[in-house]
Amino acid sequence: MNIHKQLVLIDGSSFLYRAYHASKNGFTNSKGQPTGVCLIITKMLQNILKKFSNSDFIMIFDAKGKSFRNEIYSQYKANRPPMPDDLRSQIEYVHKIVKGLGFPLVSIEGVEADDVIGTYASKATENNIKTIICTGDKDLAQLVDKNITLYDSMNDVYYDETGVVEKFGVKPSLIIDFLALKGDSSDNIPGMAGCGDKTAVSLLNEIGPISEIEKNLDKIPTLSFRGAKTFKDKFVNALDSIHLSYTLATIKKDVDVPFELDDVPELATDYDALIDIFTELEFKKILIELKSQRDNGSSADKVEEKAESSDTKSEETMVSLSDSDSNLIDYREYGASFVLVDTLENLLALVSKINSAQFVAFDTETTSLNTRDCKIVGMSLCMHE
Structure with a gap:
C-alpha cells in the first residue's frame, strides 16, 4: 500500500441490508434466483470505485456465528429476526462479485464487521492516513476524527466531526x-x-x-x-x-487482521469471473459493459453508449438514469420498461389505463426508508403483473 493513499473501508454487512430493503424483493432471474441485492451492490461498488479513485479499498462483512458480545450479554441482537431466505441466497453471489471487482474481502469470526473496520481505521489514523468509512451504521460515528470520515453512499452524505455533532447532538468521542x-x-x-x-x-x-x-x-x-x-x-x-x-x-480496535495497511492488495478486476456471475444472474446491460471493457478497453462513457444503443427496448418508454448518481439503479438489466409521466398526454394515457384496469399497484418513491425525514421523489403505478 502507498502509505500516502486514502483508505476506503466498506461496511459490507450494512450494504447488504440496505441493498435488500432497496431491492423490494421483486427481482429474480429466469430460474427464480433473487438478484436485486446483487444488482444494487454492484452499482454501489462501481460508483464507489469512481468516486474514490486512486484509493486503497477493503470490504468487510460480518462472519457467521455469534460475536464476543454475545458471551458478555446473551440477549445481544436477540431481537433480530433471522436473515431472510431471499437475502441469504444472494450472499455467495455478492462475495463473488466483490472479489471479481477486485476488493479485498475480510470477515473474521468472533467479532463484528464494525470491529474490523475500527481496527483498520485506528491503524490508518496512527499512520496519519485519511480514511473514508462507507456505511449507514450510526455506531461507527464513534470512530470519526480528523482523519476518519463516514460516508453514507445511499444518500451521498459525509459525516466528519462537525457532521456527527449535527446529526447526533454530541461529538464523536x-x-x-x-x-x-x-x-x-x-x-x-x-x-x-x-x-x-x-x-x-x-x-x-x-x-x-x-x-x-x-x-x-x-x-x-x-x-x-x-x-x-x-x-x-x-x-x-x-x-x-x-x-x-x-x-x-464500544467498537474494538485491536482485532487480529489478515493483512496490515502496507499489504492491502491492489485492485484487479477479474472480468472472466464477473462475466460468469452476471451471465448466471442475467444482468444484460452490465455484461455488455464488462465484455467491451475486457475486449476493447473502451472508456466507461463509450461502453455506456454502446450498451444503450444495443437495447432492443424503445428509449421513449424508459426513464433515463444517470450513472453519476449512486442512488439510482438502472433496471433495464431485467428487460423492464418505464414510462415517465412528464406531459399532459402521458398523464391522460395513464388515467385511461387506470380506469380500465382491474387492479393497480401504487408505490411512493422516497429518498430513504426513514419515514420521518425522507422526501418524496415521485410515484410509480403499474397495471400489469
Whole structure:
C-alpha cells in the first residue's frame, strides 16, 4: 500500500441490508434466483470505485456465528429476526462479485464487521492516513476524527466531526456514552430506561461522559431536561445496565487482521469471473459493459453508449438514469420498461389505463426508508403483473 493513499473501508454487512430493503424483493432471474441485492451492490461498488479513485479499498462483512458480545450479554441482537431466505441466497453471489471487482474481502469470526473496520481505521489514523468509512451504521460515528470520515453512499452524505455533532447532538468521542445511556433497540443494547436522545445529549454536553456524570451526581437536578430533578436516583440504580451497554457499544480496535495497511492488495478486476456471475444472474446491460471493457478497453462513457444503443427496448418508454448518481439503479438489466409521466398526454394515457384496469399497484418513491425525514421523489403505478 502507498502509505500516502486514502483508505476506503466498506461496511459490507450494512450494504447488504440496505441493498435488500432497496431491492423490494421483486427481482429474480429466469430460474427464480433473487438478484436485486446483487444488482444494487454492484452499482454501489462501481460508483464507489469512481468516486474514490486512486484509493486503497477493503470490504468487510460480518462472519457467521455469534460475536464476543454475545458471551458478555446473551440477549445481544436477540431481537433480530433471522436473515431472510431471499437475502441469504444472494450472499455467495455478492462475495463473488466483490472479489471479481477486485476488493479485498475480510470477515473474521468472533467479532463484528464494525470491529474490523475500527481496527483498520485506528491503524490508518496512527499512520496519519485519511480514511473514508462507507456505511449507514450510526455506531461507527464513534470512530470519526480528523482523519476518519463516514460516508453514507445511499444518500451521498459525509459525516466528519462537525457532521456527527449535527446529526447526533454530541461529538464523536461521546457516541459510546450516548448509546450506553439511551440504548440501541436495533442491537438490543438495554441502556437506561427513561433516557432518550434529548436527555442523553443534555447530560453529556453539560456534565461530560458517563464517568464524569458518576462523579458529579449533584449537578443532574440542575439541568434543564424534563425530569432532571428526580433523574439522579434513576441513573444510579441503572449504572449496571449503563456500564454493560457501554461495553457492548464500544467498537474494538485491536482485532487480529489478515493483512496490515502496507499489504492491502491492489485492485484487479477479474472480468472472466464477473462475466460468469452476471451471465448466471442475467444482468444484460452490465455484461455488455464488462465484455467491451475486457475486449476493447473502451472508456466507461463509450461502453455506456454502446450498451444503450444495443437495447432492443424503445428509449421513449424508459426513464433515463444517470450513472453519476449512486442512488439510482438502472433496471433495464431485467428487460423492464418505464414510462415517465412528464406531459399532459402521458398523464391522460395513464388515467385511461387506470380506469380500465382491474387492479393497480401504487408505490411512493422516497429518498430513504426513514419515514420521518425522507422526501418524496415521485410515484410509480403499474397495471400489469
